[in-house]
Amino acid sequence: MAESTDRLPRSFYERPTLLVARELIGRLLVRVHQGRRLSGMIVEAEAYIGGGDSACHASRGRTRRNAVMFGAPGHAYVYFTYGIHWMLNVVTEREDFPAAVLIRALEPVEGVEAMRERRRGRQDRELTSGPAKLCAALSIDRALNGADVVEGEELFLESYRNFSPAQLERGVRVGIDYARPRDRKAPWRFWLRGSPWVSR
């Protein structure tokens, strides 16, 4: 399969969030840390779309925490939760419309040794098969909140691989029991069919 190292342009993110979430599957997430590349192919992602989506952090308006989601597309929204975990999203759509895609799982590609180091004691399968696991493996935390993934040099995305619609699966989002039934049922999670790196 052909691979590409082209970085995704701003226009990739400035589109409907569901489209971006689906097309993020197969892209390479690259983290440059201590002078070396740590990367993984995105195999699972979820869309969080606007103030009307009760599962989206922006549903209760703009706060200091979620402000990045209200900004320009192509930026990282990194937040802390459960007292322990960091999560990575990429901001989508136009400025002032709060939406983002949560990166839920990666297939490790570059820097696997460094990931094992940071995830000591875990099986390879556990390196990046969850939104908080991948942040730990790639050394992603609040320092990267607001980072520009189009122009920046610490965190960015490359085209990498393309999959056909038949290779993708779609279903409900994970961990949003607090949301309204209608939003809980929305099939806004996408993943690569059969990938052992998908979460859960």
Next chain:
DNA sequence: GTAAGGATGCGCT
């Protein structure tokens, strides 16, 4: 100022 809860992961049963 204070309390409640979270877009999860881990370890133990």
Next chain:
DNA sequence: GCGCATCCTTACG
């Protein structure tokens, strides 16, 4: 499968 870790953010007073 279940409980807990652990602290940031928010909401309310």
